[in-house]
Amino acid sequence: MPRSPHITQAGHRQLQDELKHLWEKKRPEVTRALSAAAAEGDRSENAEYIYRKKQLREIDRRVRYLRKRLDEVRPVPSRRDNPGKVFFAATVTLAEMDGSEVRYRIVGADETDAEKGWISVDSPVARALLGKAVGEEVSVRTPTGERVLEVVEVEY
Structure with missing residues (x-):
C-alpha cells in the first residue's frame, strides 16, 4: 500500500535535518575513516575498512531514501478552523468501551x-477518525479485533 504524502511541518523539517546531517557531517567523517583504513594495506582482512564500507553504504541508502521521500x-499545516473535528496532525483522546482512554496524534x-502515541494517517484507526467530531463513535477493525472508540477530545 502506498504511503500518504502528508507530513507535519515539523516532520518535514526533521527529515531535512537528518538528510543535511548525514550528507554534510556523517558521510564525510565515514569517508575520511574509510580512506585511512584503506591506506593501512590489505583490504580483504581489514575489519575497519570492511566496517566503514558497510557504514558508507547504509548512509548512502538512507540519503537516497530521504531525497526521494x-x-x-x-x-500539511495544522487545521484550527474547526477544533472539535479530527483532521491531520490532531491529537485525539478516545474512550474505549471498557472505560479506559487512549491518546493518539495523527501524523x-x-x-x-x-511510544509517543503517534499513528500514521494511513492506519485503520486514523482513517476511521478523520472528519469525526467530539462525542462521535467509530468502529475500527484492527489486528486484535473490532474496537469501538468514542472521540472525547481533539487538540491541535
Whole structure:
C-alpha cells in the first residue's frame, strides 16, 4: 500500500535535518575513516575498512531514501478552523468501551512513534477518525479485533 504524502511541518523539517546531517557531517567523517583504513594495506582482512564500507553504504541508502521521500511528501499545516473535528496532525483522546482512554496524534507515515502515541494517517484507526467530531463513535477493525472508540477530545 502506498504511503500518504502528508507530513507535519515539523516532520518535514526533521527529515531535512537528518538528510543535511548525514550528507554534510556523517558521510564525510565515514569517508575520511574509510580512506585511512584503506591506506593501512590489505583490504580483504581489514575489519575497519570492511566496517566503514558497510557504514558508507547504509548512509548512502538512507540519503537516497530521504531525497526521494522529501520530493514526495507535502507538509500539511495544522487545521484550527474547526477544533472539535479530527483532521491531520490532531491529537485525539478516545474512550474505549471498557472505560479506559487512549491518546493518539495523527501524523505522516514517516513520523509514526508508538511510544509517543503517534499513528500514521494511513492506519485503520486514523482513517476511521478523520472528519469525526467530539462525542462521535467509530468502529475500527484492527489486528486484535473490532474496537469501538468514542472521540472525547481533539487538540491541535
